[in-house]
Amino acid sequence: MAAPGIILDTYFKISERGSTISTEVRGGVVSFFAMAYIVVLNPLILGSFSADDAVAKVDVLGNILPVNQVAAVTALVAGLMSIAFGVIANYPFAIAAGLGINSLLAVTIAPQVTWPEAMGLVVLDGIIIVVLALTGFRTAVFNAIPNALKSAIAAGIGMFIAFIGLVDAGFVRRIPDAAGTSVPVGLGINGSIASWPTVVFIFGVLLMGVLVVRKVRGGLLIGIIVTTILAAIIEALADVGPSLGTNPKGWNLSVPAIPDMFGGMPDLSLVGEFSLFGAFTRIGVLAASLLVFTLVLANFFDAMGTMTGLGKEAGLTDKDGNLPNIGKALVVEGAGAIVGGGASASSNTVFVESASGIAEGARTGLANVVTGLLFLVAMFLTPLYSVVPIEAAAPALVIVGALMIGQVRDIDFTKFSVALPAFLTMIVMPFTYSIANGIGVGFISWVVLNAASGGAKKIHPLLWVVSVLFMAYFTVGPITDALT
Secondary structure (H helix, E strand, O other), X not given: OOOHHHHHHHHHOOOOOOOOHHHHHHHHHHHHHXXXXXXXXXXXXXXXXXXXXXXXXXXXXXXXXXXHHHHHHHHHHHHHHHHHHHHHHOOOOOEEEOHHHHHHHHHHHOOOOOHHHHHHHHHXXXXXXXXXXXXXXXXXXXXXXXXXXXXXXXXXXXXXXXXXXXXXXXXXXXXXXXXXXXXXXXXXXXXXXXXXXXXXXXXXXXXXXXXXXXXOOOHHHHHHHHHHHHHHHHHHHHOOOXXXXXXXXXXXXXXXXXXXXXXXXXXXXXXXXXXXOHHHHHHXXXXXXXXHHHHHHHHHHHHHHHHHHXXXXXXOOOOOOOOOOHHXXXXXXXXXXXXXXXXXXOOEEEOOOHHHHHHOOOOOHHHHHHXXXXXXXXXXXXXXXXXXXXXXXXXXXXXXXXXXXXXXXHOXXXXXXXXXHHHHHHHHHHHHOOHXXXXXXXXXXXXXXXXXXXXXXXXXXXXXXXXXXXXXXXXHHHHHHHHO
């Protein structure tokens, strides 16, 4: 009988991709700690402790999703879908609840319908995504993207995740409107690095930067561990506490203190709590269809852009910037919306923070399996996701962003018909906190500029179609208002 190591190596093509089992395991662990914050953040976005909370997310009937239940299904779906993606697609792209979709559900959709009806729309979104993938349409669109835009997407994702790290760590903060300034964001608090959590973040960036420069194996994982230890020491000595909106100098999400090891049995009662067509009855076919359209377009291109960027960074794409066997990956990713909606965890999609595991050397789906298993364990052992503060994991995102921005080398900035769409793709992603928005603006500007410069015949027909769809996506608000 073949040894387990040989079986793993053969199935996941580990040696073929220039990796090792230990590297894949290490990469999977790093990806988990870089994205484990979603188990804390998703419940804060979707759930509430009670309907009486000042910021409770109530649906049209005044119902809420309990925080502890959302946390449980968030970890469950992330674990199952990351493992499925690793085993079936064999890429190190971990899956979890997408931040754009969950915010859209909480702010826009849930107030119009019930939570089960809102999650039903997410399931429908996933079904449509899977059908588009099975028919080959999604793969065709993926392959129709010009190489320059693929490089811009990868570089833009690098800027986006670096910006996420800077914001999550409090290094960059939104300036309150009451400040009476036209500057939307600023450095730290009043222009100063005035909090212990931000100091920890800066230490982490410099430490991980040094480890990468020195080519230390496992540098990002070592950096996260050392920075977490420093954070725990500071918390023990200074009693910084959580931010909770009233303590701007506190830890953003998780306080670095060791809680009880066993978190108890997870409450999975939200699994199956969805109504597939209830929203169509409550708000009408047209209004519900527009909501589904918004979900589909956001999901479709957010995941596509993320996989493009991650694939290029991992060196897994071919000479045309395409991922081999992308069809299977797109089908499994689409299923993340179905499973996520069916469990009330919101749509699950490829997570951009997987780039941290790739930077650690992950090249196969085995890394995903490790990440997924850790998410499943996190349902029971709370320290796995709560002991590491976001300020200790965020430095890895900045380091990875610095690595991914190197993709700009493949963009010909001497041609303005290439330069402007690429530039817009890159900057719109972080500025709007949306990969899909960046792709949409890039597509539209690419089509317009190249058509205007006499290259209309060279534009792939699918780019014309997708650009029109994005124009509808960007104007869905006025369209909805005009039709109601």
